Amino acid sequence: MNDLTPRQFFAANMAALLRDNLHAYVHRAFLELYPGIAFLPAFYIRAICHQLERVERGEVRRLLIILPPRHLKSHCASVAFSTWFLARNPSMTVVGASYNADLAQTFSALARRILEAPWHRAAFPHLLLDPRKASAEELRIRNFGGRRIATSVGGTFTGKGTNLTIIDDPIKADDAFSEARRDDVFNWITSTVISRFDDPKRGAMVVVAQRLHVDDLPGRLMEAGGWEVLQLPAIAPVASEIGIGSGLVWNRERNELLHPERIDEGTLEQIRKELGDFAFKAQYQQQPAPTDGHIIRTERFGTYNKPLPRHHFEAVVQSWDLAVVPGNTNDYTVCTTFRAWIPPTSKFQSRTMS
Incomplete structure (x- = not known):
């Protein structure tokens, strides 16, 4: 290392940081995908990355991340984490699923841009995409055999195993009020998805969502138990301690906003007025109420x-x-x-x- 120029020394250290630190990787991937838009750090992004790192290490096999809309949850989990996991485990299979194929393939296209970026190749020089398998539906690692597959919730897994399944936006907002559709999503996850792990003891599933209904998928999964839950309302209803990695804790105070630099109190109040109190409490506060009124009527x-x-x-x-x-x-x-x-x-x- 003593023979390196300062620039080479910086590049080598940056590559090492990206290989080992998901938060740094998320930041760099954001700059790649959204040039000209400032990345605004926040404790909650570190909390998401900390939990996803635990999934990659095998410490957590079922992770539920619940966040308000437009808070980078898809960028962190569906896009950046999927490529970081694959880069660190190039012989494994990652499946990314969303409520329809178009959204899932959009995330896949963003993942491909990251994998092909020069900085990514410098950090993971062993990773080579197979040009014959680099479509919106499947990205394959040529020299190790790992792949990233995009599918829709309810789609077929025939002939395809998985090591990590990331389910992001499992249901459209309008469909959340259909009991039949909620049943379809839940049954697909608890039957089809779980049965497709190549290694059932180590296979991991991450569900990323916002609350939409009192009986939605996150609600059912929490009631079933066995899931690590990271639930972050826009306005903290109570004080809490949230791990952010490296032994550090975010002491979130009561009424503290999730990301005031992006969505301040005035903006949240405007959103509340536009959505109505019912939808705001569900999507932004993760406190959905029954459609016929509040719990106590x-x-x-x-x-x-x-x-x-x-x-x-x-x-x-x-x-x-x-x-x-x-x-x-x-x-x-x-x-x-x-x-x-x-x-x-x-x-x-x-x-x-x-």
Whole structure:
């Protein structure tokens, strides 16, 4: 290394950084794909990269990333992570799936641009694309046999195995309100996708989505359990600690915005007005409500048809047990009401009524 010029020394270190650090790789890939647009760093991008690195290392086999729209989740996971994973594991197969083939092939085309970029070739000189297999549907590594396949959610996997499956935007927003379509997506993932891993013990799946419905795919996966969940609402409802790699933690405060440099409080309020509170809470806050109203609705409350006079009671106490998790098998939310009765001869009642 002592014989290298400063420029060569910098290039060698940059190549090493891109090989080992997904966040740096995501940044460089963004500059490649979107020249002239500033890359604005954020803690949440580091959090995404940290979890995806854990997938590549085999520490996490099921990862669910839930983010508001337009926050680079597709760039990080479907595009950059797919090529970084393939570059580090050139004999493996990566499948990228989206709600339709066009979107999946768009991500594939962006991945190809990264793989063919000079800086990428410098960082991974062993990686050679096969020109005979470099289409929108499949990119193949010539000298190792690995490949990246693009397909639609619900598409066939016939004759194709996978080591890593990335499912990004699994359902269109309009289709999320169709129970039949939600069932199709969930059944495809829990039957077809899971059965296609070349190594079932090590095969990994990443689902990247925004919340659209209380019974959408992320909701079903979280209810089923077994998934590492990175859920990042636009406005933090509570304080939390979020790992960002290298032993570092992002202490996100209550009401802290996800990326204020891009979407500040005023912009979020404008989005809320345009979308409406129902859609905003689902897509930006990951708090979808049932289509017929919120979880607790006034029409479900009954009334006591023989109310007793208020002055007959010294106190009224309510105790609530909140179990507001959607699902037909979950516990009820219960409220019990207690009243302390005052006998007619009570001195307290006489004093109160005087």
